[in-house]
Amino acid sequence: MSTELDSLYQDIILDHAKRRLNAGLREPFEAEVHHVNPTCGDEVTLRLHLEGDVVRDISYDNQGCSISTASASVMTELLVGKTVAETQPIHDAFLEMMRGKGQVEPDEDVLEDAIAFAGAAKLTARIKCALLSWMAFQDALVRAQEDSDA
Template structure:
């Protein structure tokens, strides 16, 4: 088995682990905003809630149905943004989005994305990119609705 094959196998293992043992699953209260997103291409669905405490993502809770990629991506999202300040969380979102839209040509930053690097191979399959991004786009909408807009405006202006 080549080094690349070993990495792909490890990434598949990470995705399957998050799929089988999702982190942060279940809808919780309190929450500042709730959104429902559907991927019409494949039927994946998510209802996602965001609770802010000042400029901190105090909680992200969700109920989701779909393929292993969308489910695992949601679990990874929870790990990467829960407890972070809004600016950091939106920075992680931007990094994950760049990875997914890079068609397999973006080198993931493991320090920022942690288990999210496992989705690097998914970026080579355009039909699956929407699956991986479903929860992230729902998070962006819910966080903005919950009042993260001022922090994300500052993030955008700082770029």
């Protein structure tokens, strides 16, 4: 990756860490989950609001590093407004990129700003930070769908 690209990705992460899109827990919601990264102590409480099969809102409150915070912000920007089916390939692509430890060529068309975390994928200690909110989203989605099936 070029130095200019690294700098751009770093700027995206810092911008999202500062702006924190969709931060603050909101109602209504169908599922609320709390996840903790025991390695570093990052925490996120995430609420998911679905209307039918559309993700209408993802709100969160977190404490953690800039990578964890920015990842939550980017994730909400990418997933809100999409159908549940549309969120899955984005979620899968992010997990593949992060678990690939820098060896996976991410698809910018799918990941958009989330591609900025490609550098964090090379840092083993930061992978869980970037994945925290994404795993919380997946957990909330499963819970919301279970509740709607009940």
